[in-house]
Amino acid sequence: MAETELEAFVNSIQKLFPRIMRYLEDEATRELIGLEVTPSQMNALVVLYGPSNLPMGELAEQLGLTESAATRLVDRLLRMNLARRERDEVDRRVVRVRLSSYGRQLAELVFDRRQEQFARFAERMSADNRQHLITGLSALLAAFADLETQSKEKR
Amino acid sequence: MAETELEAFVNSIQKLFPRIMRYLEDEATRELIGLEVTPSQMNALVVLYGPSNLPMGELAEQLGLTESAATRLVDRLLRMNLARRERDEVDRRVVRVRLSSYGRQLAELVFDRRQEQFARFAERMSADNRQHLITGLSALLAAFADLETQSKEKR
DNA sequence: AAGCAATATTTGTCAATGTCAAGTTTTCCG
DNA sequence: CGGAAAACTTGACATTGACAAATATTGCTT
Numbered sequence: 474m475a476e477t478e479l480e481a482f483v484n485s486i487q488k489l490f491p492r493i494m495r496y497l498e499d500e501a502t503r504e505l506i507g508l509e510v511t512p513s514q515m516n517a518l519v520v521l522y523g524p525s526n527l528p529m530g531e532l533a534e535q536l537g538l539t540e541s542a543a544t545r546l547v548d549r550l551l552r553m554n555l556a557r558r559e560r561d562e563v564d565r566r567v568v569r570v571r572l573s574s575y576g577r578q579l580a581e582l583v584f585d586r587r588q589e590q591f592a593r594f595a596e597r598m599s600a601d602n603r604q605h606l607i608t609g610l611s612a613l614l615a616a617f618a619d620l621e622t623q624s625k626e627k628r
Numbered sequence: 629m630a631e632t633e634l635e636a637f638v639n640s641i642q643k644l645f646p647r648i649m650r651y652l653e654d655e656a657t658r659e660l661i662g663l664e665v666t667p668s669q670m671n672a673l674v675v676l677y678g679p680s681n682l683p684m685g686e687l688a689e690q691l692g693l694t695e696s697a698a699t700r701l702v703d704r705l706l707r708m709n710l711a712r713r714e715r716d717e718v719d720r721r722v723v724r725v726r727l728s729s730y731g732r733q734l735a736e737l738v739f740d741r742r743q744e745q746f747a748r749f750a751e752r753m754s755a756d757n758r759q760h761l762i763t764g765l766s767a768l769l770a771a772f773a774d775l776e777t778q779s780k781e782k783r
Numbered sequence: 784a785a786g787c788a789a790t791a792t793t794t795g796t797c798a799a800t801g802t803c804a805a806g807t808t809t810t811c812c813g
Numbered sequence: 814c815g816g817a818a819a820a821c822t823t824g825a826c827a828t829t830g831a832c833a834a835a836t837a838t839t840g841c842t843t
Contacts, residue, residue: 478755478758479747479750479751479758482750482758482762483743483746483747483750485762486746486750486761486762486765487742487743487746489762489765489766489769490652490765492769492772493765493768493769493772494649494652495692496769496772497645497649499692511798511799511800513799513800513801514799528820528821529820529821529822530819530820530821537650537654538800538801539801539802539803540820540821540822541801541802541803541804541821541822541823542800542801542802543821544821544822544823545799545800545801545822546799546800546801548822549799564809564810564819564820565808565809565810566808566809566810566819566820566821567809567819567820567821568820568821568822587642588638588642591638591641591642592634592638593775594768594771594772594774594775595634595637595638595641595771596634597770597771597774597775598767598768598770598771599767600633602763602764602767602768603633603634603637603764603767605760605761605763605764605767606641606760606761606763606764606765606767606768607637607640607641607644607764608757608760608761608764609757609758609759609760609761609762609763609764609765610641610644610645610648610761610764611644612753612754612757612758612760612761613648613749613753613757613761614644614647614648614651615752615753616749616750616752616753617647617648617651617749619749619752620748620749620752666827666828666829668828668829668830669828683791683792684791684792684793685790685791685792693829693830693831694830694831694832695791695792695793696792696793696794696830696831696832696833697829697830697831698792699792699793699794700793700794700828700829700830701828701829701830704828719790719791719838719839720837720838720839721790721791721792721837721838721839722790722791722792722838723791723792723793
């Protein structure tokens with residue numbers, strides 16, 4: 474039975490992705506060495522970095538957590554002086570979270586490490602392959618987006 | 629300040645990967661819907677699927693866990709009838725883990741779901757882009773391998 | 784062959800992560 | 814005004830994982 478191009482693709486991708494994800498996850502752990510922060514905590518810092526402050530609900534949403542989990546996470550960020558809670562003055566039900574300057578510094582440090590790490594393997598690829606990778610990943614992301622809009626339409 | 633091709637690549641890749649990882653992780657959770665298994669438990673099933681049985685040490689190694697964490701994980705697999713422990717008769721210090729037939733079935737079910745899922749987005753990409761993706765990811769993996777051997781040489 | 788270091792695994796203890804259900808406070812609508 | 818809805822927090826609980834100490838076997842050395 475001859476393997477179609479599409480089947481071959483699915484097989485290759487199924488071998489490649491787990492290894493790449495594994496490497497990147499290990500790298501994400503490594504980039505936190507020496508900082509007293511767990512990966513989830515760093516995820517939160519990264520989400521909080523851009524906006525000046527964020528309601529709990531949005532934070533949970535962006536982290537893919539329940540609001541309850543987000544609450545405990547922020548509890549710890551607070552205890553570690555990485556963030557502050559603020560009561561929204563307009564709608565007093567909502568609690569907004571803002572990075573402390575220390576939290577901001579930590580996030581920036583990790584951004585720098587990440588940049589270096591990405592540059593390190595980028596240098597080891599040919600310019601052609603870099604272009605292939607960007608093109609392929611963009612197309613993949615587009616396929617994901619396509620799938621998501623389609624599954625939303627069904628509702 | 630003009631951006632070099634390499635800098636542009638690093639920037640793009642830093643935007644693309646988090647989104648793709650996020651999607652794939654969500655998908656990995658989704659593929660377990662209805663099965664009473666957590667992601668880590670499924671990881672263990674997948675590792676145990678190939679070999680007939682595996683010493684605890686190797687299992688821990690392949691999962692990237694401490695042996696102690698592996699022990700508790702296997703405890704739960706046992707309780708759920710997904711695997712069995714066997715004492716190695718040659719070296720009686722080592723404990724080997726083997727999938728139960730139920731565990732094997734579960735793993736196969738997830739393999740099928742994964743295959744379908746990968747096929748679903750593969751269909752939404754052009755053949756050209758599929759080829760770019762494979763080429764790019766392979767080169768990326770080679771760069772990772774290159775980095776790893778180099779850091780080992782330093783020791 | 785006895786003794787002791789090394790190996791493989793388990794157990795104890797602890798913190799973080801996350802879920803669901805129930806409770807609190809504030810807002811909004813009829 | 815009164816009650817449903819919204820935004821969070823809290824309580825109770827299971828899983829995950831780490832590190833250090835304990836246990837059981839093996840294998841080397843004298």
